[in-house]
Amino acid sequence: MIGPFNLGTLLICEGKEEMGxxxxxxxEGIIPPIEITCVGAPGNAPGIDALADHLVxxxxxxxxxxxxxxGVFADNDLSSPDAFxxxxxxFVRANTQVSTDFPVPTAAYSPVxxxxxxxxxxxxxGPGLLGCLETNLLDVLAALHPDEMACVSGMxxxxxxxxxxxxxxxxxxxxxxxxxxxxxLHPRNPNVPLSALxxxxxxxxxxxxxxxxxxxxxLNNL
Amino acid sequence: MTNQNGIFDSRExxxxxxxxxxxxRTLSIENFRGIERATIDNxxxxxxxxxxxxxxxxxxxEAVYLAGGxxxxxxxxxxxxxxxxxxxxxGDLDTIQAALWSDTFRDPSLxxxxxxxxxxxxxxxxxxxxxxRSAQIFSPDGDSRLAHMGMTFVWEGPHGRNxxxxxxxxxxxxxxxxxxxxxxxxxxxxxxxxEAETARAYSRLSVDGDPKLFVDAFRNEFEFLHxxxxxxxxxxxxxxxxMANGRKLPLTMISGGVAHLAGMMVRMAANPRSVxxxxxxxxxxxxxxxxxxxxxxFELAEHSDSQVIATSHSLECLRALTRALPDKADxxxxxxxxxxxxxxxxxxxxxxxxxxxxxxxxxx
Numbered sequence: 001m002i003g004p005f006n007l008g009t010l011l012i013c014e015g016k017e018e019m020g021x022x023x024x025x026x027x028e029g030i031i032p033p034i035e036i037t038c039v040g041a042p043g044n045a046p047g048i049d050a051l052a053d054h055l056v057x058x059x060x061x062x063x064x065x066x067x068x069x070x071g072v073f074a075d076n077d078l079s080s081p082d083a084f085x086x087x088x089x090x091f092v093r094a095n096t097q098v099s100t101d102f103p104v105p106t107a108a109y110s111p112v113x114x115x116x117x118x119x120x121x122x123x124x125x126g127p128g129l130l131g132c133l134e135t136n137l138l139d140v141l142a143a144l145h146p147d148e149m150a151c152v153s154g155m156x157x158x159x160x161x162x163x164x165x166x167x168x169x170x171x172x173x174x175x176x177x178x179x180x181x182x183x184x185l186h187p188r189n190p191n192v193p194l195s196a197l198x199x200x201x202x203x204x205x206x207x208x209x210x211x212x213x214x215x216x217x218x219l220n221n222l
Numbered sequence: 223m224t225n226q227n228g229i230f231d232s233r234e235x236x237x238x239x240x241x242x243x244x245x246x247r248t249l250s251i252e253n254f255r256g257i258e259r260a261t262i263d264n265x266x267x268x269x270x271x272x273x274x275x276x277x278x279x280x281x282x283x284e285a286v287y288l289a290g291g292x293x294x295x296x297x298x299x300x301x302x303x304x305x306x307x308x309x310x311x312x313g314d315l316d317t318i319q320a321a322l323w324s325d326t327f328r329d330p331s332l333x334x335x336x337x338x339x340x341x342x343x344x345x346x347x348x349x350x351x352x353x354x355r356s357a358q359i360f361s362p363d364g365d366s367r368l369a370h371m372g373m374t375f376v377w378e379g380p381h382g383r384n385x386x387x388x389x390x391x392x393x394x395x396x397x398x399x400x401x402x403x404x405x406x407x408x409x410x411x412x413x414x415x416x417e418a419e420t421a422r423a424y425s426r427l428s429v430d431g432d433p434k435l436f437v438d439a440f441r442n443e444f445e446f447l448h449x450x451x452x453x454x455x456x457x458x459x460x461x462x463x464x465m466a467n468g469r470k471l472p473l474t475m476i477s478g479g480v481a482h483l484a485g486m487m488v489r490m491a492a493n494p495r496s497v498x499x500x501x502x503x504x505x506x507x508x509x510x511x512x513x514x515x516x517x518x519x520f521e522l523a524e525h526s527d528s529q530v531i532a533t534s535h536s537l538e539c540l541r542a543l544t545r546a547l548p549d550k551a552d553x554x555x556x557x558x559x560x561x562x563x564x565x566x567x568x569x570x571x572x573x574x575x576x577x578x579x580x581x582x583x584x585x586x
Contacts (some may be wrong), residue, residue: 060579
């Protein structure tokens with residue numbers, strides 16, 4: 001359940017996976033205490049397309065007036081400009097329905113302030129890179145578990161998952177690789193969802209890894 | 223009209239709408255109880271107020287009750303419902319006067335409080351409570367223990383002006399009988415619904431209208447109760463119902479929640495174009511009834527063109543409201559009280575925003 005908001009900074013994540021990772025960063029003290037939510041209430045469209053509805057709903061949550069800094073953490077997917085434009089449009093649409101006092105962001109990684117409130121946007125797997133959070137995590141796993149990740153690559157290649165119809169879009173292929181990697185690397189619970197990974201086994205993909213530095217830098221400067 | 227439970231017909235609705243008052247659109251409060259200044263706008267058919275203790279929720283209801291009534295008695299009743307003893311008044315005149323001012327005004331030094339309600343037709347009805355000098359007065363029988371209360375109440379609205387200066391006597395406060403005001407009904411949180419008032423409302427409904435409206439709505443919630451009627455076997459009249467085991471009991475003896483709900487429903491049914499003020503609406507009601515109760519209250523309110531303003535501390539109850547009336551968000555308003563720099567503030571939200579927020583999380 002979201003709220004009540006007692007802190008001054010809120011991060012809205014595109015999915016539960018991003019939220020799980022950021023929560024772990026908070027637990028380990030890598031980032032300061034912040035409020036964290038994720039888009040995707042029951043009945044909403046999946047992913048960032050539900051951001052406008054989410055913003056409208058958040059405005060009614062107890063303590064929302066305490067929020068002075070708002071961050072959005074989403075995926076670039078196949079086009080960073082497209083991903084950012086969808087976020088921008090969500091703020092415009094939300095501001096036509098409620099007065100949140102939060103300005104419309106103008107560019108990723110460039111905070112914009114108005115009315116004493118600041119909005120910042122981070123897009124994974126990092127500035128200018130295509131893909132998603134899982135793209136970062138695959139890099140972490142490749143560094144820490146090269147043998148197992150070679151097997152994952154072999155499986156993907158063997159199944160021709162990237163080339164056979166239906167083809168896997170880039171970010172979906174990353175998700176498939178992560179799913180396969182977690183199955184191999186987490187024998188106690190091969191079904192562990194990525195969203196629950198850090199609460200279950202925080203050391204498997206350490207959130208302090210340099211591949212995730214861009215995110216902790218962003219969150220430390222919200 | 224359409225209604226989910228199929229209780230009402232359109233002719234009866236049309237008859238009720240030809241009488242009574244418009245719905246309140248805007249409420250403004252100045253220097254009343256703990257509220258320095260507040261405006262609640264865009265009130266709807268169903269209005270819910272939430273917030274921590276001591277942030278002005280009950281004061282808001284009392285403000286509507288006072289402005290919508292026509293007598294200082296409403297102020298005294300609301301004090302009693304808060305648990306204040308209203309027996310004999312003791313002390314010197316200055317002490318009594320200071321206590322009354324302190325209870326009523328946010329800042330007694332300002333000298334007056336004002337509550338105004340604007341209805342959907344734009345008419346404004348207001349009450350001003352003005353601080354005046356207390357003075358010993360003599361009654362016709364020479365009793366010099368009477369005194370002016372130190373406050374003057376002035377109601378103004380489309381139906382005229384009414385000024386009342388209550389008097390203090392050792393037995394309590396006295397005031398002249400005044401004409402009845404609009405239909406504003408208050409169900410307090412701390413005390414049981416008045417059995418006698420419920421019986422009177424039912425009687426009025428029986429004489430002037432059709433008790434079937436209430437009975438059907440009530441039985442929709444409590445199917446195990448039937449044969450509802452006013453009885454007075456050993457005391458003042460009260461509303462009774464027969465239970466499944468054949469025994470007929472006063473509603474208050476069957477269950478506090480049953481009596482609470484009957485109190486709400488019968489007042490709505492018996493008072494077209496009225497305002498029902500309910501403090502802590504969930505009190506005494508079992509959680510699995512919330513949804514159905516909201517639906518019934520809405521249908522009764524719509525049928526009688528009335529309005530509900532309720533406070534709540536229950537997230538379950540708030541969620542039940544959105545589930546009960548999924549396509550009525552535009553007929554719901556939501557406000558949250560809070561203290562900011564020690565002053566009461568009300569945040570307001572439209573029904574659609576409230577619906578989205580309550581789906582996400584904590585809205586109390």
